[in-house]
Amino acid sequence: MQLRSSAFSDGGAIPRRFSCDGDDLSPPLQWNGAPEQTASFVLLCDDPDAPGRIFHHWAAYDIPASGTSLPENAGRSEGGEGFKQAINDFGRTGYGGPCPPRGHGPHHYHFRLLAVSTPSLPAQKNASCKDIEREARKHVLAEAVLVGVYER
Numbered sequence: 001m002q003l004r005s006s007a008f009s010d011g012g013a014i015p016r017r018f019s020c021d022g023d024d025l026s027p028p029l030q031w032n033g034a035p036e037q038t039a040s041f042v043l044l045c046d047d048p049d050a051p052g053r054i055f056h057h058w059a060a061y062d063i064p065a066s067g068t069s070l071p072e073n074a075g076r077s078e079g080g081e082g083f084k085q086a087i088n089d090f091g092r093t094g095y096g097g098p099c100p101p102r103g104h105g106p107h108h109y110h111f112r113l114l115a116v117s118t119p120s121l122p123a124q125k126n127a128s129c130k131d132i133e134r135e136a137r138k139h140v141l142a143e144a145v146l147v148g149v150y151e152r
Contacts, residue, residue, distance in 0.1 A: 002032055003112075004029070005027045008027065008148045020099035022097070025072055025076075028071055034142065035141045038117070040062050041115055042116055043112070044136075045109060045112075046110050046129075047108070050100070051104070056088055056129035057109065058095040059085065060084070060085050060086075062121060063083040086127045087127065098148075101152070103152070107149070109148045112146075113144045114136050115140070115141045115143070117140075
């Protein structure tokens with residue numbers, strides 16, 4: 001399975017418009033090669049370079065198995081089309097763009113697409129990104145990773 005973005009290449013710089021310094025939009029994402037038995041997808045975005053812990057920027061889940069992409073700004077807090085979103089570590093639902101501490105050096109943002117064997121995760125209302133990942137890991141068939149870099 002492969003995950004890519006038309007906004008940045010794997011290992012490349014994430015454009016400012018997808019960060020807290022810009023418009024805080026989620027980037028466009030496309031994927032292919034999911035296993036035949038995929039029942040839905042989960043999209044996660046984390047910053048493992050955050051001081052002290054992994055910072056969770058986004059979890060979109062119950063993305064239909066027929067999906068092959070998410071458009072730019074799919075992670076708006078009002079809710080995406082045809083999928084659910086968790087509460088990120090900024091304390092709000094939806095996507096929260098890269099926003100590393102100034103002068104902390106480059107941070108690597110891991111966009112991870114999980115193909116899962118269930119059409120719907122049994123998530124509680126107001127589930128966190130960490131809750132969604134924990135539940136999704138029980139059903140993973142395949143995983144694809146796209147890494148973008150951002151620095152302030």
